[in-house]
Amino acid sequence: xxxxxxxxxxxxxxxxxxxxxxxxxxxxxxxxxxxxxxxxxxxxxxxxxxxxxxxxxxxxxxxxxxxxxxxxxxxxxxxxxxxxxxxxxxxxxxxxxxxxxxxxxxxxxxxxxxxxxxxxxxxxxxxxxxxxxxxxxxxxxxxxxxxxxxxxxxxxxxxxxxxxxxxxxxxxxxxxxxxxxxxxxxxxxxxxxxxxxxxxxxxxxxxxxxxxxxxxxxxxxxxxxxxxxxxxxxxxxxxxxxxxx
Amino acid sequence: xxxxxxxxxxxxxxxxxxxxxxxxxxxxxxxxxxxxxxxxxxxxxxxxxxxxxxxxxxxxxxxxxxxxxxxxxxxxxxxxxxxxxxxxxxxxxxxxxxxxxxxxxxxxxxxxxxxxxxxxxxxxxxxxxxxxxxxxxxxxxxxxxxxxxxxxxxxxxxxxxxxxxxxxxxxxxxxxxxxxxxxxxxxxxxxxxxxxxxxxxxxxxxxxxxxxxxxxxxxxxxxxxxxxxxxxxxxxxxxxxxxxx
Numbered sequence: 494x495x496x497x498x499x500x501x502x503x504x505x506x507x508x509x510x511x512x513x514x515x516x517x518x519x520x521x522x523x524x525x526x527x528x529x530x531x532x533x534x535x536x537x538x539x540x541x542x543x544x545x546x547x548x549x550x551x552x553x554x555x556x557x558x559x560x561x562x563x564x565x566x567x568x569x570x571x572x573x574x575x576x577x578x579x580x581x582x583x584x585x586x587x588x589x590x591x592x593x594x595x596x597x598x599x600x601x602x603x604x605x606x607x608x609x610x611x612x613x614x615x616x617x618x619x620x621x622x623x624x625x626x627x628x629x630x631x632x633x634x635x636x637x638x639x640x641x642x643x644x645x646x647x648x649x650x651x652x653x654x655x656x657x658x659x660x661x662x663x664x665x666x667x668x669x670x671x672x673x674x675x676x677x678x679x680x681x682x683x684x685x686x687x688x689x690x691x692x693x694x695x696x697x698x699x700x701x702x703x704x705x706x707x708x709x710x711x712x713x714x715x716x717x718x719x720x721x722x723x724x725x726x727x728x729x730x731x732x733x734x735x736x737x738x
Numbered sequence: 739x740x741x742x743x744x745x746x747x748x749x750x751x752x753x754x755x756x757x758x759x760x761x762x763x764x765x766x767x768x769x770x771x772x773x774x775x776x777x778x779x780x781x782x783x784x785x786x787x788x789x790x791x792x793x794x795x796x797x798x799x800x801x802x803x804x805x806x807x808x809x810x811x812x813x814x815x816x817x818x819x820x821x822x823x824x825x826x827x828x829x830x831x832x833x834x835x836x837x838x839x840x841x842x843x844x845x846x847x848x849x850x851x852x853x854x855x856x857x858x859x860x861x862x863x864x865x866x867x868x869x870x871x872x873x874x875x876x877x878x879x880x881x882x883x884x885x886x887x888x889x890x891x892x893x894x895x896x897x898x899x900x901x902x903x904x905x906x907x908x909x910x911x912x913x914x915x916x917x918x919x920x921x922x923x924x925x926x927x928x929x930x931x932x933x934x935x936x937x938x939x940x941x942x943x944x945x946x947x948x949x950x951x952x953x954x955x956x957x958x959x960x961x962x963x964x965x966x967x968x969x970x971x972x973x974x975x976x977x978x979x980x981x982x983x
Contacts, residue, residue, distance in 0.1 A: 634920075636894070637869060637894050641869070649878055649881070649882050650893075654917070674879035
């Protein structure tokens with residue numbers, strides 16, 4: 494779907510002035526998981542292709558959550574799923590010999606991912622006008638560490654752990670709005686992934702797409718939304734501009 | 739119990755260096771509920787004794803939560819309990835005629851309480867060294883508004899709404915530590931109320947008392963802890979000093 498088909502802020506729904514809170518996807522939208530993981534894995538000095546390792550680890554991400562989404566297991570935090578996924582891929586990279594403390598250390602790389610360059614300033618600008626919270630599949634402790642690492646200022650940490658389920662299940666978006674005592678239409682989900690925005694819109698939230706075309710390597714990410722959204726922007730600064738913040 | 743009986747940081751438990759997160763009581767400890775409420779009620783121009791009104795409203799606070807704590811009703815947010823308590827006391831002050839929008843507005847005074855003067859700077863100093871979160875009976879939306887009103891920088895909003903129960907039930911302290919993936923002994927509860935600190939200590943948290951001697955009017959609050967604590971301070975700045983932040 495081209496940008497021209499994207500609905501504009503002046504559409505038939507409630508005015509953008511009614512948006513009071515912005516909820517953010519984090520992995521891929523705010524932080525560049527691939528580059529940080531690739532660098533740390535390369536730093537192990539074992540001759541591993543760091544980017545291939547990062548991609549393999551991330552490829553286990555959606556299947557790892559599926560058991561919880563499907564109700565086949567109770568909610569477990571993403572830190573646990575990341576560790577299970579790590580244990581699954583290590584043999585493929587000849588790293589079966591990594592001991593438990595080394596695996597724990599490596600697993601915490603998700604807590605120290607670097608943000609895309611526009612994020613710190615963009616969030617601080619958006620925060621003057623809106624309440625901001627992550628609505629990520631990452632657990633609270635992980636979100637707290639990422640925020641301290643990258644100087645994100647959040648009003649609250651919402652997302653999967655509050656809802657005890659994983660996006661794109663509607664419970665996650667609705668729990669975030671409910672925690673701020675706002676109806677869904679006064680909240681806007683911001684993400685680089687159209688599936689996330691489609692799910693949020695189905696719950697009544699407004700949506701903003703931020704392009705991260707290099708998320709999985711050059712020209713691999715979404716350069717624009719593939720679903721109707723309220724706003725499409727190339728950076729958080731552009732989003733702030735578009736939202737009058 | 740005198741300050742001399744208060745345990746010192748160099749006690750037999752784990753070293754203070756192991757404390758990674760501080761959890762804060764909010765009403766009374768960080769914000770001066772009585773003065774703000776009294777001022778707003780006086781501002782209604784109905785000749786009400788604002789301080790008597792504030793005291794009456796606050797007196798319904800503990801009984802209001804008791805139904806949830808006892809399991810006689812499911813968790814409901816403090817905003818709802820505050821409104822129930824407001825409806826209960828209005829007739830005593832000749833304010834039965836207040837309509838629903840006026841009651842809603844008045845109820846939100848809890849979202850705009852002013853902080854004690856040492857808090858903004860004290861928190862910002864403590865945050866350089868520790869993760870900070872409210873562990874209040876206030877709900878998330880209420881904590882978010884108080885933080886924006888007073889410029890508190892939190893790493894996360896924890897407390898009653900996460901635990902779906904009210905302090906001093908152990909679940910609230912334990913859920914806060916668990917959300918940050920920390921054992922209780924690496925967390926410290928900070929409060930102006932000894933009952934809160936005693937309950938936190940029983941869960942294995944470390945504790946800090948901050949004196950708010952004028953909480954309920956001059957010389958009515960706790961000038962010092964009545965239970966053993968790890969640190970007793972007269973302000974958040976003194977607490978920061980004592981904790982090396």
